[in-house]
Amino acid sequence: MSELETPSTISGKLPVEARTVFRLSSAIFYLIGFLVTGALAFAAVWFDWPSWLQITAFVLLAIDVIYSLVDIIVFQKWKQERFTYLVQPLEIRLHHGIITTHDVLIPMTKVQYVHAKQGPLLRKYGLQTITIGTAAGSHEIYAIEESFAKTLREQIAVYARIEEEDVV
Amino acid sequence: MSEASLTWHRLPKRVLLLRIVDILKSFAIPIVILFVLNNDWETTFGIILRVGVLFFIGFDLIQKFFGWRNFRYALDEKTMYVIEGNWMKQEKSLPLYKIQSVHSNSPFFYRLLGVAELTFDTNANSDDASFKLAGVFPSEAKRLEDVLDQSRRRRLEVAAEPSETDEPVTDEPAAIEKPKGVRLYTLSTREILIASLTSLSVFAIFPVASTIITYIDDFISIDGTVDQIGDWVISASIIAIGVLVLAILLLSVAIGMVINFLKYGNFLLERRGDRIRVEKGLLNRSAKEIPYEKIQAIRIKETFIRRWFNIIGVELVAAGTQEELKDESSTILPFVKRDKAMAVLNEHFNQFAWADTLHRLPKKSLGIKLMRISWFGVIVTGIVLYFFRDFAWWLLLLWSLIIGGRVLSYYTTRYARNGAFIQLRTGAFNVRSFVTDKPRIEQIHVTQSWLQRRFGLCNVTLSTRGGLLSIESIEDIPKHEADAMLAWFSRYTVEQDTKRPG
Numbered sequence: 328m329s330e331l332e333t334p335s336t337i338s339g340k341l342p343v344e345a346r347t348v349f350r351l352s353s354a355i356f357y358l359i360g361f362l363v364t365g366a367l368a369f370a371a372v373w374f375d376w377p378s379w380l381q382i383t384a385f386v387l388l389a390i391d392v393i394y395s396l397v398d399i400i401v402f403q404k405w406k407q408e409r410f411t412y413l414v415q416p417l418e419i420r421l422h423h424g425i426i427t428t429h430d431v432l433i434p435m436t437k438v439q440y441v442h443a444k445q446g447p448l449l450r451k452y453g454l455q456t457i458t459i460g461t462a463a464g465s466h467e468i469y470a471i472e473e474s475f476a477k478t479l480r481e482q483i484a485v486y487a488r489i490e491e492e493d494v495v
Numbered sequence: 496m497s498e499a500s501l502t503w504h505r506l507p508k509r510v511l512l513l514r515i516v517d518i519l520k521s522f523a524i525p526i527v528i529l530f531v532l533n534n535d536w537e538t539t540f541g542i543i544l545r546v547g548v549l550f551f552i553g554f555d556l557i558q559k560f561f562g563w564r565n566f567r568y569a570l571d572e573k574t575m576y577v578i579e580g581n582w583m584k585q586e587k588s589l590p591l592y593k594i595q596s597v598h599s600n601s602p603f604f605y606r607l608l609g610v611a612e613l614t615f616d617t618n619a620n621s622d623d624a625s626f627k628l629a630g631v632f633p634s635e636a637k638r639l640e641d642v643l644d645q646s647r648r649r650r651l652e653v654a655a656e657p658s659e660t661d662e663p664v665t666d667e668p669a670a671i672e673k674p675k676g677v678r679l680y681t682l683s684t685r686e687i688l689i690a691s692l693t694s695l696s697v698f699a700i701f702p703v704a705s706t707i708i709t710y711i712d713d714f715i716s717i718d719g720t721v722d723q724i725g726d727w728v729i730s731a732s733i734i735a736i737g738v739l740v741l742a743i744l745l746l747s748v749a750i751g752m753v754i755n756f757l758k759y760g761n762f763l764l765e766r767r768g769d770r771i772r773v774e775k776g777l778l779n780r781s782a783k784e785i786p787y788e789k790i791q792a793i794r795i796k797e798t799f800i801r802r803w804f805n806i807i808g809v810e811l812v813a814a815g816t817q818e819e820l821k822d823e824s825s826t827i828l829p830f831v832k833r834d835k836a837m838a839v840l841n842e843h844f845n846q847f848a849w850a851d852t853l854h855r856l857p858k859k860s861l862g863i864k865l866m867r868i869s870w871f872g873v874i875v876t877g878i879v880l881y882f883f884r885d886f887a888w889w890l891l892l893l894w895s896l897i898i899g900g901r902v903l904s905y906y907t908t909r910y911a912r913n914g915a916f917i918q919l920r921t922g923a924f925n926v927r928s929f930v931t932d933k934p935r936i937e938q939i940h941v942t943q944s945w946l947q948r949r950f951g952l953c954n955v956t957l958s959t960r961g962g963l964l965s966i967e968s969i970e971d972i973p974k975h976e977a978d979a980m981l982a983w984f985s986r987y988t989v990e991q992d993t994k995r996p997g
Contacts, residue, residue, distance in 0.1 A: 418985060418986050424942070426944070428943045429940065429942050430942075432939045432940075433937070434938075434986055435986075437938065461938055461958075462960040463958030464938075464958065
């Protein structure tokens with residue numbers, strides 16, 4: 328495979344701030360799990376449930392804590408580190424994944440829309456997520472720097488000639 | 496739109512009759528329960544309930560009547576207009592050039608009254624919903640189709656010189672006449688008979704019968720009879736039971752034949768210029784058209800039993816057909832001998848070429864398939880061993896199915912790339928083959944799980960524009976093959992053997 332390295336190629340990784348956003352958002356998610364299992368363990372002790380139920384509750388709590396720690400510390404870091412994207416005039420390539428890796432190849436002519444979105448966490452760190460949509464589904468480039476996201480989005484739109492294609 | 500200059504049409508009056516039938520159908524269960532089986536007007540609640548149901552039916556009737564009265568459509572040379580709505584008057588207009596195809600559908604009652612339901616399909620990606628004329632006379636349907644045809648023809652003439660694609664159908668593209676339909680395939684009675692015999696639904700009679708018995712049992716007490724049957728089964732000889740089972744099977748084959756004849760009777764596959772037309776059905780007759788350029792891929796399906804008889808089914812994956820119709824309309828050959836089907840495909844669908852040789856999976860793919868834990872099997876085994884230990888024997892069957900399926904899927908999975916085409920063959924008991932070409936693929940998605948990384952294997956998913964049905968994936972192919980597919984798909988790879996990529 329010969330990739331012509333033209334100057335108009337945009338490739339990159341996610342910024343390090345993305346890691347913080349990923350960690351925070353999954354921390355919020357795991358906090359809910361922690362509260363539920365914690366409440367279960369607490370109820371098991373407080374109401375003096377049968378011992379096997381108490382053990383189960385504590386095992387669940389332990390699994391929850393260990394898994395969320397591993398996920399927040401290791402997996403979210405990998406999620407940021409292992410995401411690469413390559414935008415070329417004729418195609419987009421995405422490579423990401425922690426345990427299962429994904430390789431996606433979208434020809435520019437098939438791109439139908441490019442959206443950008445920003446939740447409160449992303450806004451705090453000045454980041455945006457770009458969604459690239461085709462007739463077969465959509466793909467996201469998570470958490471890239473705001474002004475760069477704008478350039479990238481406009482560049483993809485130009486390559487894909489999105490404005491011209493709305494009239495049949 | 497200027498309302499005065501157009502001639503507005505209503506649907507024929509007899510359509511009202513169809514609406515009444517619709518209402519009766521949708522209220523059938525409450526009507527039967529409340530007024531036939533259990534018709535008591537004693538309790539206050541019962542009266543309220545019944546009056547309420549009658550009120551709803553009446554309300555629906557009035558609404559349907561005004562719905563019919565307020566529904567009007569008109570057509571000029573370029574646009575179709577519809578006015579409808581009881582509470583909120585809606586005016587819609589649909590440019591004729593946006594209409595991709597017209598489906599006509601005549602359910603039994605429609606045929607009884609001599610009308611058909613027309614659906615005008617637009618591109619699925621646009622927001623315009625498809626238009627439906629629920630009940631028009633054949634003459635009116637023909638007039639509408641003629642107007643559409645003319646507008647299409649005008650557009651073609653304006654757009655370009657007649658294209659140089661080989662069209663054996665139309666001899667004079669300049670003529671305003673409709674292209675003649677070229678008959679591609681008709682199902683023979685024999686084929687429908689064989690299809691009924693080779694259908695797995697033969698065995699569906701047992702669950703269906705038991706459901707019906709329990710259902711009837713709820714209303715009429717046949718408990719005693721069932722008990723007698725049970726006693727008889729215990730006391731009767733094996734031969735008697737065998738005869739009974741055989742009789743039930745024969746009955747089910749007969750039912751299957753009737754259903755298949757109703758569904759596929761007078762099946763007709765036609766090519767009309769640049770469109771494919773499928774007509775089928777005895778009682779409910781439906782006709783659907785798919786424009787050639789909307790075909791995204793072709794899929795061949797072989798069921799477990801029919802594979803032994805070399806009978807295959809062929810489906811078109813098409814973009815922009817209505818979601819609900821997609822599954823039905825895309826079957827162009829339901830069950831046809833392989834050589835006949837391939838002859839039709841090679842002659843009339845030669846935009847997709849089928850490869851002669853396909854690659855098999857390497858041995859390690861079988862290894863990884865067998866190594867995976869079947870969570871379904873483990874859970875079922877756990878439940879059976881814990882709660883129903885007497886039935887543990889059935890687990891042998893379950894596991895042989897699971898393992899057999901995996902071994903079979905190793906043997907059936909094949910893939911090939913030839914020129915601009917890519918072909919995948921997947922499945923275990925039922926096999927499906929899929930062919931499409933590079934310009935029609937929307938994206939290629941390669942995934943590799945942790946276990947697959949150890950083996951150097953991965954999964955590849957292709958999607959075309961045909962919606963969910965167009966997604967095809969192949970599992971456990973070597974990583975270098977997947978990379979080769981990506982390279983093949985990449986617009987940056989210089990190609991040697993293809994004529995002109997899209």
